[in-house]
Amino acid sequence: MDKPKALLLENIHPDAQAGLAAAGFAVSRRLEAPAEAELAGLLRGVTVLGVRSRTRVTPAALAAAPSLLAVGCFCVGTDNVDLRACSERGSAVFNAPYANTRSVAELVIGEIIMLLRGACDKSRSLHEGVWSKSGGSAREARGKTLGIIGYGNIGGQVGLLAEALGMKVLYYDRVEKLSLGGAGKAGSQAEVLRRADVVTIHVDDAPGNAGLIGPRQLELMRKGALLLNLSRGRIVELGALALALRRGRLAGAAVDVFPNEPALDGKGFRTPLQGLRNVILTPHVGGSTAEAQRGIAVCVSEKLADYALRGDTFYCVNLPQLRLGTPRRTRRVLHIHRNVPGVMSQINTVMAAHDINISGQALQTDDRVGYAVTDIPRRFNPDVLAALARIPETIRLRLL
Numbered sequence: 001m002d003k004p005k006a007l008l009l010e011n012i013h014p015d016a017q018a019g020l021a022a023a024g025f026a027v028s029r030r031l032e033a034p035a036e037a038e039l040a041g042l043l044r045g046v047t048v049l050g051v052r053s054r055t056r057v058t059p060a061a062l063a064a065a066p067s068l069l070a071v072g073c074f075c076v077g078t079d080n081v082d083l084r085a086c087s088e089r090g091s092a093v094f095n096a097p098y099a100n101t102r103s104v105a106e107l108v109i110g111e112i113i114m115l116l117r118g119a120c121d122k123s124r125s126l127h128e129g130v131w132s133k134s135g136g137s138a139r140e141a142r143g144k145t146l147g148i149i150g151y152g153n154i155g156g157q158v159g160l161l162a163e164a165l166g167m168k169v170l171y172y173d174r175v176e177k178l179s180l181g182g183a184g185k186a187g188s189q190a191e192v193l194r195r196a197d198v199v200t201i202h203v204d205d206a207p208g209n210a211g212l213i214g215p216r217q218l219e220l221m222r223k224g225a226l227l228l229n230l231s232r233g234r235i236v237e238l239g240a241l242a243l244a245l246r247r248g249r250l251a252g253a254a255v256d257v258f259p260n261e262p263a264l265d266g267k268g269f270r271t272p273l274q275g276l277r278n279v280i281l282t283p284h285v286g287g288s289t290a291e292a293q294r295g296i297a298v299c300v301s302e303k304l305a306d307y308a309l310r311g312d313t314f315y316c317v318n319l320p321q322l323r324l325g326t327p328r329r330t331r332r333v334l335h336i337h338r339n340v341p342g343v344m345s346q347i348n349t350v351m352a353a354h355d356i357n358i359s360g361q362a363l364q365t366d367d368r369v370g371y372a373v374t375d376i377p378r379r380f381n382p383d384v385l386a387a388l389a390r391i392p393e394t395i396r397l398r399l400l
Helices: 014-022 036-042 059-063 083-089 101-117 119-127 153-164 189-195 215-220 238-246 290-310 343-353 383-389
Strands: 005-008 026-029 046-051 070-073 092-094 145-149 168-172 198-201 225-229 250-255 279-281 330-338 360-365 369-377 394-399
Touching: 005 014, 014 026, 014 290, 036 059, 046 290, 059 083, 070 290, 083 092, 083 394, 092 290, 101 119, 101 153, 101 198, 101 225, 101 250, 101 279, 101 290, 145 153, 145 189, 153 168, 168 189, 189 215, 215 238, 238 250, 330 343, 330 383, 343 369, 343 383, 383 394
Parallel strands: 005 026, 005 046, 046 070, 070 092, 145 168, 145 198, 198 225, 225 250, 250 279
Antiparallel strands: 330 369, 330 394, 360 369
């Protein structure tokens, strides 16, 4: 049989290619993020797809890829992939929610120090030949209050590092979270904005988070405070932030993510924050360290291989999660179906009708989808597969 095909886009770290090749895939790798029409053509015959944040995996692209079993997001976010469309086609989606946590947290801490010291402006002046040694506006991180909005994997790490600098940490999250170190929990986002000397944002791209920080929220912040956004581009209204900086309401800002980011490197990018003093702008590189990209490559490629070769969906973001071992002396039937009562009964009725003795079985469901895994003897009546496929709720059927 031909090897299953893997397509890796957007210059994903070479360790992903090596890992998938070792697992038995024929791997193609491209540097760019293709447009939707081009992606549809590239996906023909592809078993697993690897993307970063620029490639948009849409229903139209998925419709052209009947053989696509899984999509790997070699990053934290999955907002560029239509998760519902993937679920409806029985394609699993995986990401790397932890692999670049430390990289983003370190950049946040570094930018906080640079902003408090006004170091970027000093550096720019020296590059222009201007010696300006005055340090009257420079401040230490020690003793300042850091406010964290969104206390997940990255927010928690930022808090621990900030405490090591002697900062006081205050956080707010809509979901109940365990405090790490000496971090204190605020009762509201507004409380964080009012009390913090530095505010850093680490929330996801949920629709309700768009415009989370606008003119009203900026007015709540302390005069002379700092704002950092290394989460998602739609979270902060950049025009309002630029106005707050020009008015002196805020003393500085660092932004790594933008509402509209170019698909390719090059000139021509524009943002209202360009040219403002004590503002650090970076091109969505919070998680882009060699260590993080290598960790992401290993993490996501392993998940893709585990799903394709043994049906494991642990850490899948759009299908019910099952952690599965490698089948031994058995075949494995994977049945993804619409989650309605009675499907498991239908599966077992079909098995019994074809005289198949089940060696092991597992089922997990979510609101919309069920995932049933059945281990059966290596020798079995092949008509069972056609019978399982005829179950009306079937979305996808595979045999390993």
